[in-house]
Amino acid sequence: MKKKIAVVMGGISSEREISLKSGAGVFESLDREKYEPIKVVIDEKTDIITKIPDDVDFAFLALHGKFGEDGCVQSVLETRDIPYSGCGPLSSAMCMDKNISKKICKASGIPTADWITVKSIEEIDYDRIEEMGYPVFVKPNSGGSSVATFMIKEKAGIEDAVRQGLEVDTEVMIEQYLPGEECTSFILDGEVFPTVSIKSEQEFFDFEAKYSSDNGAVEEVVYLEESLQNKLNEYSRMCWDAFNCRAYVRVDFIISNGVPYVLELNTLPGLTATSLIPRSAAAKGISYSQLLDKLISCSLK
Numbered sequence: 001m002k003k004k005i006a007v008v009m010g011g012i013s014s015e016r017e018i019s020l021k022s023g024a025g026v027f028e029s030l031d032r033e034k035y036e037p038i039k040v041v042i043d044e045k046t047d048i049i050t051k052i053p054d055d056v057d058f059a060f061l062a063l064h065g066k067f068g069e070d071g072c073v074q075s076v077l078e079t080r081d082i083p084y085s086g087c088g089p090l091s092s093a094m095c096m097d098k099n100i101s102k103k104i105c106k107a108s109g110i111p112t113a114d115w116i117t118v119k120s121i122e123e124i125d126y127d128r129i130e131e132m133g134y135p136v137f138v139k140p141n142s143g144g145s146s147v148a149t150f151m152i153k154e155k156a157g158i159e160d161a162v163r164q165g166l167e168v169d170t171e172v173m174i175e176q177y178l179p180g181e182e183c184t185s186f187i188l189d190g191e192v193f194p195t196v197s198i199k200s201e202q203e204f205f206d207f208e209a210k211y212s213s214d215n216g217a218v219e220e221v222v223y224l225e226e227s228l229q230n231k232l233n234e235y236s237r238m239c240w241d242a243f244n245c246r247a248y249v250r251v252d253f254i255i256s257n258g259v260p261y262v263l264e265l266n267t268l269p270g271l272t273a274t275s276l277i278p279r280s281a282a283a284k285g286i287s288y289s290q291l292l293d294k295l296i297s298c299s300l301k
Contacts, residue, residue, distance in 0.1 A: 002036045003057040005296070006082075008048075008073075010041040013065025014147040014168050022271040023062035029289045030060075035296075042067075048076050058296060059084040061268055066142060069268045070096040085299045087246045087267040094243055095265040098141050098173050101243070102262075108242040110235050111261045113254070114176040117141055120166070121159055124174075129158065132176040138162055140169035151177065180256030182263075183222065185236040186280040188248045189298040192233045194283040196276050197222040219276060221283040224255075232260040239265060247299040250277055 007030070009023020010016055023039065030037045037060075040051050045067060052059060059082050067073060071093035077084045087095070094100050098115075105112040114132050118124050129136060138161035139149035148168045150161040158174070165172035186193040200217040223229065232253060239251050243265060250269035253260045269277050271292075281291040 002034060003296075004053075004055060005030060005035045005037045006040045006052050006056040006059045007037050007062060008040045008042060008052065008059050009062040010043060011063045011065065011068045012042070012044065013063075013068055014143065015064035015068075018270060018272065019062055019064045019068065022064065022275070025272055025288075026060055026062050026292060030292055031289055034293070045072075048073055049080075052077075052080075052082065054080070056082060058082070058300065060292075060296065061085050062271055064268055064270065065147075066096075069266070070142065083300055085247060085268075085295055087243075087249060091243050091245050092267045095245075095249070095267045096142050098139075098264055099171065101265055104242055105239070105262050108238055110238050110242070111259055113178050113261055113263070115173055117171050117173050118162060119171050121162060124158060124162060126155060126158070129155070129174060132174075135177045137173075137175045137177060138165055139173055139175070140165045141171035141173045142169055178254050178256040178261055180254045180261075183232075183253050183255060183260075184276050184280075185232060185251045185253060186248070186269075186277040187236055187240050187245070187251065188281075188294060189301070190237070190240055192236045193277075193280040194221045195224060195229065195232060196220065196280050198276070219274075219279055221279060228255070228258060228260070235260055235262065247301075248277075248295055 007023050007027045009019050011019050027037050027039055059077055061084055069092055071089035074089040074092050099117045102112045116128050135151050135153040138152050148165050152158055152161050162172050182198045184196050196219055198219050236251050250266040252263040254263055278288050
């Protein structure tokens with residue numbers, strides 16, 4: 001018998017449009033011989049209760065950002081006894097909060113760049129920022145897809161960047177800039193998949209570079225020098241354990257001076273045609289449709 005799958009997309013976060021693209025990709029590519037997918041577009045919070053039928057066998061979450069990756073939707077689905085894709089409520093909440101996730105990384109011995117957070121313009125500690133050294137990244141603490149994220153090269157730009165960050169979040173992170181190569185590590189059911197390198201002609205991998213196809217962004221599977229690859233894989237597994245992840249997660253790194261530093265963890269990473277984890281899976285001979293199948297089966301364990 002086919003499983004009835006609710007493909008949940010849209011949402012109320014700043015990443016809604018990307019979520020709709022992820023959801024459309026998932027909906028179109030699910031194996032129709034195994035699944036009977038239905039589209040569920042979330043326009044407001046109560047839709048997670050009213051729009052997902054009681055008789056679905058599984059909710060495939062293609063949501064991104066707040067009320068998607070932060071554990072709230074997962075908690076509602078747990079209450080409704082509807083199995084869903086990805087990590088549980090607590091893991092989702094910890095990974096979504098960049099400040100909390102960096103604290104956990106630091107406590108677990110996983111390298112991460114120096115940082116501070118502020119909840120108002122008045123809290124900005126310019127002396128502390130000077131200690132980190134310019135440039136710095138300013139970004140929403142619980143945002144994603146590089147929305148309202150800025151590389152700031154001097155003191156004069158900090159206040160405006162923080163102000164814009166506070167328009168989309170209640171807390172803003174100011175993070176040390178580490179020069180190096182950006183890459184990502186896809187982990188499925190505890191197994192670390194091939195590393196994907198991210199290079200862009202943009203100064204950093206911003207929103208446009210992530211979702212535009214004509215700006216010079218290059219994403220490709222790479223095989224690093226053995227000791228470096230082993231270290232990156234080790235930190236990936238340490239993240240999986242430290243955050244008690246389930247099913248799958250994507251860990252973003254910057255490799256600076258031969259050290260992989262964790263940037264953030266994504267519990268519901270993008271699943272568009274240009275997304276990173278399908279590229280990683282393809283390097284192991286796993287098609288997009290097969291990947292979706294694996295994400296479902298691992299989530300149902």
